[in-house]
Amino acid sequence: xxxxxxxxxxxxxxxxxxxxxxxxxxxxxxxxxxxxxxxxxxxxxxxxxxxxxxxxxxxxxxxxxxxxxxxxxxxxxxxxxxxxxxxxxxxxxxxxxxxxxxxxxxxxxxxxxxxxxxxxxxxxxxxxxxxxxxxxxxxxxxxxxxxxxxxxxxxxxxxxxxxxxxxxxxxxxxxxxxxxxxxxxxxxxxxxxxxxxxxxxxxxx
Amino acid sequence: xxxxxxxxxxxxxxxxxxxxxxxxxxxxxxxxxxxxxxxxxxxxxxxxxxxxxxxxxxxxxxxxxxxxxxxxxxxxxxxxxxxxxxxxxxxxxxxxxxxxxxxxxxxxxxxxxxxxxxxxxxxxxxxxxxxxxxxxxxxxxxxxxxxxxxxxxxxxxxxxxxxxxxxxxxxxxxxxxxxxxxxxxxxxxxxxxxxxxxxxxxxxxxxxxxxxxxxxxxxxxxxxxxxxxxxxxxxxxxxxxxxxxxxxxxxxxxxxxxxxxxxxxxxxxxxxxxxxxxxxxxxxxxxxxxxxxxxxxxxxxxxxxxxxxxxxxxxxxxxxxxxxxxxxxxxxxxxxxxxxxxxxxxxxxxxxxxxxxxxxxxxxxxxxxxxxxxxxxxxxxxxxxxxxxxxxxxxxxxxxxxxxxxxxxxxxxxxxxxxxxxxxxxxxxxxxxxxxxxxxxxxxxxxxxxxxxxxxxxxxxxxxxxxxxxxxxxxxxxxxxxxxxxxxxxxxxxxxxxxxxxxxxxxxxxxxxxxxxxxxxxxxxxxxxxxxxxxxxxxxxxxxxxxxxxxxxxxxxxxxxxxxxxxxxxxxxxxxxxxxx
Numbered sequence: 001x002x003x004x005x006x007x008x009x010x011x012x013x014x015x016x017x018x019x020x021x022x023x024x025x026x027x028x029x030x031x032x033x034x035x036x037x038x039x040x041x042x043x044x045x046x047x048x049x050x051x052x053x054x055x056x057x058x059x060x061x062x063x064x065x066x067x068x069x070x071x072x073x074x075x076x077x078x079x080x081x082x083x084x085x086x087x088x089x090x091x092x093x094x095x096x097x098x099x100x101x102x103x104x105x106x107x108x109x110x111x112x113x114x115x116x117x118x119x120x121x122x123x124x125x126x127x128x129x130x131x132x133x134x135x136x137x138x139x140x141x142x143x144x145x146x147x148x149x150x151x152x153x154x155x156x157x158x159x160x161x162x163x164x165x166x167x168x169x170x171x172x173x174x175x176x177x178x179x180x181x182x183x184x185x186x187x188x189x190x191x192x193x194x195x196x197x198x199x200x201x202x203x204x205x
Numbered sequence: 206x207x208x209x210x211x212x213x214x215x216x217x218x219x220x221x222x223x224x225x226x227x228x229x230x231x232x233x234x235x236x237x238x239x240x241x242x243x244x245x246x247x248x249x250x251x252x253x254x255x256x257x258x259x260x261x262x263x264x265x266x267x268x269x270x271x272x273x274x275x276x277x278x279x280x281x282x283x284x285x286x287x288x289x290x291x292x293x294x295x296x297x298x299x300x301x302x303x304x305x306x307x308x309x310x311x312x313x314x315x316x317x318x319x320x321x322x323x324x325x326x327x328x329x330x331x332x333x334x335x336x337x338x339x340x341x342x343x344x345x346x347x348x349x350x351x352x353x354x355x356x357x358x359x360x361x362x363x364x365x366x367x368x369x370x371x372x373x374x375x376x377x378x379x380x381x382x383x384x385x386x387x388x389x390x391x392x393x394x395x396x397x398x399x400x401x402x403x404x405x406x407x408x409x410x411x412x413x414x415x416x417x418x419x420x421x422x423x424x425x426x427x428x429x430x431x432x433x434x435x436x437x438x439x440x441x442x443x444x445x446x447x448x449x450x451x452x453x454x455x456x457x458x459x460x461x462x463x464x465x466x467x468x469x470x471x472x473x474x475x476x477x478x479x480x481x482x483x484x485x486x487x488x489x490x491x492x493x494x495x496x497x498x499x500x501x502x503x504x505x506x507x508x509x510x511x512x513x514x515x516x517x518x519x520x521x522x523x524x525x526x527x528x529x530x531x532x533x534x535x536x537x538x539x540x541x542x543x544x545x546x547x548x549x550x551x552x553x554x555x556x557x558x559x560x561x562x563x564x565x566x567x568x569x570x571x572x573x574x575x576x577x578x579x580x581x582x583x584x585x586x587x588x589x590x591x592x593x594x595x596x597x598x599x600x601x602x603x604x605x606x607x608x609x610x611x612x613x614x615x616x617x618x619x620x621x622x623x624x625x626x627x628x629x630x631x632x633x634x635x636x637x638x639x640x641x642x643x644x645x646x647x648x649x650x651x652x653x654x655x656x657x658x659x660x661x662x663x664x665x666x667x668x669x670x671x672x673x674x675x676x677x678x679x680x681x682x683x684x685x686x687x688x689x690x691x692x693x694x695x696x697x698x699x700x701x702x703x704x705x706x707x708x709x710x711x712x713x714x715x716x717x718x719x720x721x722x723x724x725x726x727x728x729x730x731x732x733x734x735x736x737x738x739x740x741x742x743x744x745x746x747x748x749x750x751x752x753x754x755x756x757x758x759x760x761x762x763x764x765x766x767x768x769x770x771x772x773x774x775x776x777x778x779x780x781x782x783x784x785x786x
Contacts, residue, residue: 074403085271089326092270096325099265099355104429118430118755121689122762133767135690145430145755146437 108147117144245396245403252350253388256416258364258378260425261458261638265355267364267379267470272351273329275320281343283310289341296332297321308343320344323351354470359429362464362483363421363583363636366473376473376481378419378636381584384644388416420638422458422651427451427763431756432463435734438752439465442739445714448485449735449752450619451760454728457623457632457654459581460760462616485615486579486586490716490737492618493700494549494745496608498720500558501546502625502668503569506660509560512543512671515780522552525600529555532699544778547674547681549697551607558606563597566606572659573621574631575613581636582649589613608700619733622696622720625672626728629665632656666726669694670774673725680778683746686719686754691761691768694728695721695753697745702738714738719749723757724769732757 100106120143123134229237258267275293282289286308294301299321307318324332329346336344352367365377375383391413396403431449439447451461464484468476504510518538522529531550545553558566571577576591590612592601604610613621616634624631633655640652660668672694674680676687683697702714718735722728734749734756760766 085326086330089271089330093325093327096270096353096355102264103355103357104359104426105357108429108433118759119762120755120758122758122766123690124765124767126767133690133770137689145434147433149436150440 105147112144112147117141119143245398246394247397248392248394251391251393251411251413252348253390253413254415255350255352255388256386256418258386259418259420260360260423260428261421261460262424263420264425266360266421266423266425267352267354270351270353271326272323272349273326273346274322274349275324275329275332276345276347277308277318277320278316278343278345279308279310279318280313280316282308282341285339285341288339289336289344292332292335292339293320296328296335297324323349325351356425356429357471358467358469359425359432360423361470361473362467362485363423363462364470366468366470366481377483377583378421381582381643381645382419382641385641386416386419389414419641421636422453422460422638423462423636424460424763427756427760428461428463430759431461431752432465432467434752434755435463435736436465438734438748439736439739442736442743442748444736444740444743444748445738446484446488447734447736447752448488448615449756450485450615450731450733451756452619452623452634452731452733454623454626454722454731455632456651457620457627457634458638458651459616459634459636460730461756462636482585483583486583487614488737489587489589489612489614490702490735491609491611491700492613493608493698493716493718494551495618495622495696495698495718495720495733496611497546497549497554497606498625498668498672498696499570499573499575499621500554500566500606501542501671502629502660502664503566503573504542504557504560505667506569506629506664507561507565510542510557512541512667512776514542514557516540516542516545516553516556517782518545518550518553518556522555522603524555524603525598527600529603539780539782541777541780543671543674543776546668546671546696547677547778549675549682554607555603558602559599561602563599563602564594566602567591567594567597569659570605570611572631572657573624574617575611575621577617579614579616579620579634580647580649581616581634582641582643582647583636586616587614589617608698615733615735618718618720618735619731622733623722623731624659625665625668626694626722626731627665628662629658629660630656631659669722669725669728670776672696672721673774674776674778676721677773683719683750685746686721686750688723688754688758688761691723692725692771692773693721693723693754693757694725695719695750697750698735699743699745715743717743717745717748719745719753721753721757723761724766725774726771727769729764729766730757730760732760 117139120139121135121137123132123136125132255269257265257269260266275297286305290301290305290308293299293304304320307320321329333344333346354361354364361377363377365375365379367379368374371379371383371387379386391411393408393410395408395410431451435447435449438444447465449461449463450459452459462483462485466477466480468480473481501510505512516539518531518535518540520530520534520536529551531552533548540548540550540553542553542557544550545557561569570591576589578586578588580586592605592610597605601610620631620634623634633653635649635651635654637650640648640650642648673692675683675697676693676695678684678687681695683695686695686697687693696719698716698718698720700716700718702716714737716735716737717739718733720731720733722731732753734752736743736749736752739748
């Protein structure tokens with residue numbers, strides 16, 4: 001293209017006076033080369049469009065996969081959370097069991113079952129010189145401390161009572177033919193019966 | 206032309222959309238929003254975990270574990286009610302008929318009933334699994350945190366109890382440290398789909414702030430042992446109640462504070478309301494002869510008497526319009542100050558106290574902390590009663606000197622006696638390890654311990670030597686309270702309780718007590734025991750003394766305190782008048 005301009009310039013110099021040469025040079029119109037000849041932009045467009053499409057598709061697919069992944073993670077999180085809850089609950093239950101086993105009351109009952117009692121008098125052996133400090137005394141069952149409360153007393157109202165009914169003298173006279181002591185037998189039996197029914201009702205409860 | 210028609214169509218469509226948009230957003234947007242929320246939004250409360258209450262070794266005395274409540278919709282459970290009730294009653298220990306009636310439909314309105322509350326979650330989930338296997342429907346679980354007290358009745362008097370609304374109904378430390386323990390509940394709102402959380406969905410969360418743990422100075426084992434020994438003594442003497450305090454002499458840390466009767470912290474509802482508190486702090490009584498320890502140490506500190514000071518003790522001592530007598534009948538006897546303490550003579554103490562003006566004795570007792578709250582962080586503490594200085598007559602002085610006419614709570618008295626054990630320095634007792642603030646804003650704990658000198662170390666030492674005679678065979682009033690091999694300082698107390706309709710001493714109730722510490726020459730532990738209203742024949746030495754000995758031997762052994770091996774006190778208790786008769 002530059003050679004073309006140069007040849008035109010050479011032609012012009014021959015016809016135009018020298019002083020106007022610069023102006024002519026400025027005013028000269030040249031034909032713009034057809035767009036097609038610029039072709040390089042046309043050539044660059046296709047890869048660009050492809051690139052955009054690929055990015056779009058990639059984005060959509062990526063987003064979809066990302067979302068799916070998130071969903072998967074969410075399912076997993078729910079499942080794991082459930083597992084965490086289960087395990088926490090189990091740990092706590094085991095800890096509670098441990099607490100129960102370590103409870104002084106339980107240990108004391110176990111020790112008592114083995115026939116142990118708390119020492120009545122503390123005494124020590126000093127490791128350094130082997131001296132015995134305090135009065136070591138073997139403990140006896142009398143030193144035992146009761147670890148369970150006394151059974152609570154029954155309230156008066158449900159204690160079994162023996163009812164003593166006195167037979168009026170008049171009645172005794174009329175039933176004089178009976179063997180003496182019958183009346184007491186009756187009351188005693190009555191009392192016993194009452195006591196036994198109460199004991200029964202207590203047992204069923 | 207075609208273009209125009211196209212535009213028109215588009216415009217019409219858009220305006221339709223606009224109208225719908227207006228209808229949705231402008232007219233009843235809220236209704237739709239709530240419907241959307243109902244469809245997919247889940248809002249849950251995130252309960253803060255309540256802090257634990259631990260003993261000095263970190264063993265939990267109260268803790269919160271995950272629990273659930275089982276709820277039911279009777280309209281759906283009715284068809285299988287019997288089978289479900291059978292499973293629930295067997296597995297959860299519920300009453301079959303009770304459950305059955307809850308699960309049976311009464312009308313269509315009731316669609317929600319509580320079947321069981323505070324069930325440990327593992328148990329609940331296994332029960333629910335079992336129900337699911339049988340395909341019984343209509344039951345569900347909800348979170349319901351569970352407060353457990355692994356030690357049951359041990360320390361329940363201190364720990365207290367809790368209800369669904371702790372601000373209204375609770376007791377003990379659970380009440381006074383509710384703010385600290387409770388923490389702050391949070392909440393969370395999120396969208397769910399098919400039971401799973403929708404990622405990137407609406408989500409807001411306020412994290413819960415868990416409650417803080419509260420560590421006590423209590424040793425659970427000591428607390429357990431003292432409560433069992435105390436219970437046995439109260440039961441044997443058929444007494445109304447009793448209290449025992451074990452204190453570290455040097456730091457004022459309370460290792461055990463037992464009360465009987467008490468309650469099972471896991472079942473406070475079953476207890477007698479009167480047993481729910483801490484009697485050791487809320488009940489007042491007259492300390493009786495234990496008070497003589499304070500009087501004697503004050504007299505020695507002021508230089509008024511020495512353990513050897515001689516008293517000629519008459520059979521009765523008239524003061525104003527009253528006559529003061531002793532617990533044992535005697536003619537005129539000759540006791541030293543040490544003998545007055547060892548034999549627990551009221552007359553001797555009253556005579557010694559005349560060395561003081563009422564003001565002087567008052568100010569000593571005030572310094573010993575009588576009439577003042579110990580403020581260890583427990584609710585419901587009484588301050589006791591030390592009559593105001595200007596109301597003292599010479600009779601008041603005589604009576605108060607041996608423990609009448611003044612009232613205290615068990616911890617106050619233990620603290621006062623501990624002053625003698627701690628070289629004359631009163632160290633404020635503490636129940637909480639470190640530092641903690643109660644709901645009412647009081648800061649308590651071992652870090653806030655205060656010390657003040659009440660009597661000189663020498664006066665304290667001499668008093669301890671006199672107290673040693675109390676547990677000495679053939680000399681003192683309570684040889685049964687001594688531990689062979691150890692030097693044990695102690696003092697018995699037997700006081701008449703004011704009560705009955707006349708509000709006087711006449712009804713015959715007693716408060717027998719024993720206070721002391723060991724080893725007498727280098728005290729490590731102070732133990733105080735009081736048993737109220739025992740049956741006839743009880744005395745400080747005979748009833749409270751053995752409790753004291755057992756509890757003290759236990760702590761000495763547990764904390765490996767060997768005997769000091771020094772020679773026991775040999776102060777003379779009697780004197781022989783030279784030209785008598």
